[in-house]
Amino acid sequence: MTISTAPVIELHSVSKKFGDRMAVDGLDLEVPAGVCFGLLGPNGAGKTTTLRMIYGVTRPTSGTIRVFAMDVGQSTRAVRARLGITLQQNVLIEALSPKENLFVFGRYHLLREPELSRRVEELIDFLELRSHADVPVKRLSGGFQRRLAIALSLVNGPELLILDEPTTGLDPAVRLALWSRIRNLRAAGTTVLITTHYMDEAQRLCDRVAVVSAGKVIRAGAPASLIAALAAETIEFDCSIEEEAALLDGFAEHARRLRIGQRLIIYLANTTGLIDHIRRSDQGDRRPIIVRPTNLEDVYLSLTGTSLEGDA
Amino acid sequence: MSFSPAYALAVWRRNAAMYRRTWKWNLLPNFFEPVFYLFSLGIGVGAYISEMQGLSYIAFIAPGLVCVAAMNGASYEVTYNIFVRLTFEKAYDAMLTTPIEPDDILGGEVLWAVTRACIYGGCFLVVLALFGLAPLPSSLWALLVIPLTGLLFAAIGITFSLRIPNIDSFSFYFTLFLTPLFLFSDVFFPLRERLSPAWLWVAEALPLLHPVRLARAAFTGQFSLVVLWDIGYSLGLSCLLLIWARRSVRRRLTN
């Protein structure tokens, strides 16, 4: 383990009210230096609002926010100088080329020549933008634009990179490429705070995640330990509600489980006993059964899903 | 209290980078508009007017048209362009992910609008000089009136842009506000000679009137104390509107 330093981000009972709607409701969050931290949660959970409060464009209704041990409300400029932020929506200058966008953004950070050109060239290589570096952004594909958006947020060499759904709408190859860049940055010491709706992404990329729902953190930890705390294995099969009790009897009636229509998903330490039992009750009429390691999506669904049953 | 000239300049440079792309398409129509007025009214209509306040008609309208050029240069920038940057391009949201603050954004935009006013007003002044319509050296004072006009119409336009719900509202601004200003602000005829004294006071509220009077004073070299009132009005109204705009920008961009 690395030597423990002050957390890069600290939120203490932070709330944000829009009218009489609580977008963020007593949220506590600590992001240690050098980790990739995932902020997960359903649409409208308050992720973007939380990020906006961290970089100081939304003021919390109550609570304290410290970034790099500074009060964001007081030292907004100083905090943002050390931050890189990729917004949920791309905010590129469509009439200009990627290169020109990078120059404009570099100047927002008051970078000067020759540092500015050096940085722009570096980022064009780092995010593989070279082939279309001089083409107007509006003619580029979504994946290319997203890569440019991330490049823009790296122009000042940030210590903390905030990515709001960086891979939404991207094809699998582009996602993989972006993950590898994010890993490179993390390896170079950048702290990363990322939101995503893709649990495979969070599981592969994040050292720690926090699941947010209705503006509160409902579970936080390393993906592996959250998964371990749920169950090692997951079994999925179709069965009707009437069949369910008999099928599970003696094997899994206390296990956490999730029903989505006909589909039953059960989280168990060991599924062998249950599989044998189902096969026996089916008497040769073998229903398809999927057995797989439990993943972060299961953790997420078991926390946020609406049709969760079983003991809490 | 968080305005930094360096960051405002970065905002300015963003607009300048965009403008470099499109200036040929923007500059030409905006530039020719006052030139057409100058020749159509100055030479065409002017042929039927022996003199106006002791000047040939074309010489009479020339200084006012400098202000009109500056007003138009600033106005396009702070209306359509600012609205697009604010709502469609989300340029300001992007800026706020960097150390740029809302005050810098407002400062940079005003500076850019003034720059455009200077480009258009300046070009038109050069045209006037080429046709011998800008008496030297006195008309060089107009070089100060141009940025003042830009500042005033930047402030007015930004204030309007921050209040309107959609981009269509700008047609009101141009047709019901700028066009009457253009027609009734001493550019084409002296209001003083056509309005009853009671209405003359009301006319003092017209923003374009003041820069036009200043430009005319510069061209004729006849300065009176009214100049102070015109400068005071232009700077004062600009300041008031920008103070309001400052709060409004902050409220629009942060919450």
Ligand SMILES: Nc1ncnc2c1ncn2[C@@H]1O[C@H](COP(=O)(O)OP(=O)(O)OP(=O)(O)O)[C@@H](O)[C@H]1O
């Ligand atoms: N400016 C605003 N005014 C009013 N309500 C807002 C505003 N911004 C966000 N909200 C509300 O706050 C809640 C949280 O929104 P937020 O954008 O933070 O969610 P999110 O977790 O980022 O969702 P998504 O996954 O869809 O991006 C939502 O109910 C949203 O409608």
Ligand SMILES: [Mg+2]
């Ligand atoms: Mg969001």
